[in-house]
Amino acid sequence: MGRECPQLGSRALFPDLEGTAYLAHAAISPLSTPVRERIAEVAADYGRGGMVGFARWAPRLSQVRQDLAAIISADPGEVAFVANTTQGVIDIAFGLPWRKGDRVVLFDGEFPANVTPWQQAAEEFGLDLCWLSLDPFQRSVDEGLTELERVLDRGVRIVAVSAVQYKTGLQMPLADMAALCHKYGAEIFVDAIQALGATPVDVSWGIDYLSSGSHKHLMGAEGAGFLYVAERCAAILKPRLAGWLGHKEAAAFLMGDEPLLSYDNPLQLGAPALETGTSNVIGLAALGASIELLAELGVPAIHAHVDAYLDHLEEGLIDRGFRSHRAKAPALRSTLLSVTVPNDVRLSKLGAALRGRGVVCNTPDGLMRFAPHWPNALSEVPEVLAVFDEVLADLRGGA
Numbered sequence: 052m053g054r055e056c057p058q059l060g061s062r063a064l065f066p067d068l069e070g071t072a073y074l075a076h077a078a079i080s081p082l083s084t085p086v087r088e089r090i091a092e093v094a095a096d097y098g099r100g101g102m103v104g105f106a107r108w109a110p111r112l113s114q115v116r117q118d119l120a121a122i123i124s125a126d127p128g129e130v131a132f133v134a135n136t137t138q139g140v141i142d143i144a145f146g147l148p149w150r151k152g153d154r155v156v157l158f159d160g161e162f163p164a165n166v167t168p169w170q171q172a173a174e175e176f177g178l179d180l181c182w183l184s185l186d187p188f189q190r191s192v193d194e195g196l197t198e199l200e201r202v203l204d205r206g207v208r209i210v211a212v213s214a215v216q217y218k219t220g221l222q223m224p225l226a227d228m229a230a231l232c233h234k235y236g237a238e239i240f241v242d243a244i245q246a247l248g249a250t251p252v253d254v255s256w257g258i259d260y261l262s263s264g265s266h267k268h269l270m271g272a273e274g275a276g277f278l279y280v281a282e283r284c285a286a287i288l289k290p291r292l293a294g295w296l297g298h299k300e301a302a303a304f305l306m307g308d309e310p311l312l313s314y315d316n317p318l319q320l321g322a323p324a325l326e327t328g329t330s331n332v333i334g335l336a337a338l339g340a341s342i343e344l345l346a347e348l349g350v351p352a353i354h355a356h357v358d359a360y361l362d363h364l365e366e367g368l369i370d371r372g373f374r375s376h377r378a379k380a381p382a383l384r385s386t387l388l389s390v391t392v393p394n395d396v397r398l399s400k401l402g403a404a405l406r407g408r409g410v411v412c413n414t415p416d417g418l419m420r421f422a423p424h425w426p427n428a429l430s431e432v433p434e435v436l437a438v439f440d441e442v443l444a445d446l447r448g449g450a
C-alpha cells in the first residue's frame with residue numbers, strides 16, 4: 052500500500068499539528084504520519100518477536116545508514132550512528148591524537164554542543180582554545196576568511212564550526228573554510244544539525260568530521276543521530292571511548308558453533324570504531340522514514356521553498372519595526388530567520404503570546420527565531436503577520 056506523497060506547503064502528513072504556523076523546526080520538529088507509522092512498526096515487531104524484530108530491522112538500519120550517507124555524499128562506511136550531535140563532537144574531541152599545546156579554533160556564539168566537549172578535551176590534553184568572532188563572517192565571506200586565515204597561519208589542529216549558526220541562521224562558507232584549513236594543515240569539524248534536511252551540506256567540500264542529531268530539520272525523533280568521519284581521517288583517530296561493538300567481528304562470538312569470545316580483537320578504524328553498543332533502533336527507523344520524505348522532495352527544493360517563505364515574513368516583520376539578522380547574500384542564508392524585537396516589547400511575553408495564538412517560534416539568546424520547513428505553506432505568512440498585529444496591539448495596549 053503506497054503512502055501519500057509529501058508536498059511542499061502541505062500539512063497533510065501532519066494531521067494533528069496544532070496552530071496556524073509551526074516555525075520551530077530549529078528546535079524540535081513535529082513527527083509526520085510516515086515517521087509515526089515507522090515507529091509503530093518497529094514497536095510492533097519487537098512486541099511480537101523480540102530478537103526476531105532485531106533481525107528484521109538490522110538490514111533496514113543498513114539502509115538508513117546508506118540514506119544518511121547519501122544526503123551528505125559520503126560512503127556508508129564513513130557513517131556511525133550516535134545518540135545526538137554532542138556525542139559525535141565528544142567522539143572526535145576525545146579521539147584525536149592530541150599533542151600538548153595543539154590549537155583548536157572555536158567560534159564565539161556557537162551552540163554549546165560544539166564547545167563543551169572541546170573545552171573538556173582542552174583540559175584533559177592541554178590544548179589551546181582559540182576563539183574567533185562570527186561578526187566578520189556576518190559582514191562578508193572575505194572578511195570572515197581573512198580572520199580565519201590569520202589564526203590558521205599560527206598553526207591550528209582543528210576548526211570546529213556549525214554549518215548554520217543556531218542564533219542568527221548564518222550559513223557558514225564551509226567549502227571555503229575547509230579549503231583554507233587544509234591549506235594550513237588543519238582539519239575541520241562540522242556540527243550540521245541546523246542545516247541537514249533543509250540546507251544542503253556536502254562532505255566533498257572537504258569536511259573531515261560532521262555530526263548531527265535528527266530532531267530538527269531532518270524531522271526525526273530525539274536521541275538518534277550520526278557522525279561522519281572521512282575515510283582519509285579514519286586511521287588518525289584513537290577511539291579512546293570505544294565499546295564492545297567497536298571491535299572487528301564484534302558480534303561473531305554470539306553466533307558461531309564454537310566459542311569465539313575474545314577481548315583482543317583489534318578495534319575497527321574510523322566511524323565504525325565509534326559505535327559503542329546497541330543502537331537506538333526506534334529513533335533510527337524514524338529518521339529513515341523522514342529521510343525518505345526529504346529525498347522525495349529534494350533538499351535544494353525545500354531550501355528554495357523556505358527561503359521564499361522567509362522573504363515574505365522578513366519583509367512583514369521589518370515593516371513592523373523588527374530588525375532582521377538574516378544574511379544578505381543568498382549563499383549565507385539558511386532556513387532560519389532571527390530578528391531583534393522592537394524596544395517596547397518584551398521578547399518572552401511576545402513569544403508566549405504568539406504561541407497562545409498558534410504561531411510557534413523560539414527565542415534563543417535574546418532573539419526571536421523562525422524556522423519553517425517543507426510543510427509550511429507560503430499562504431501562512433499573511434496569517435502569521437495578522438497574529439503579530441493582534442499580539443503587538445494587545446501587548447502595547449496592556450503595557
Ligand SMILES: Cc1ncc(COP(=O)(O)O)c(C=O)c1O
Binds near residue numbers: 136137164215216276
Ligand atoms: C547548532 C546546534 N548544535 C547542537 C544542538 C543540540 O545538540 P544535541 O543533538 O547533542 O542535543 C543544537 C540545538 O539544540 C544546535 O542548535
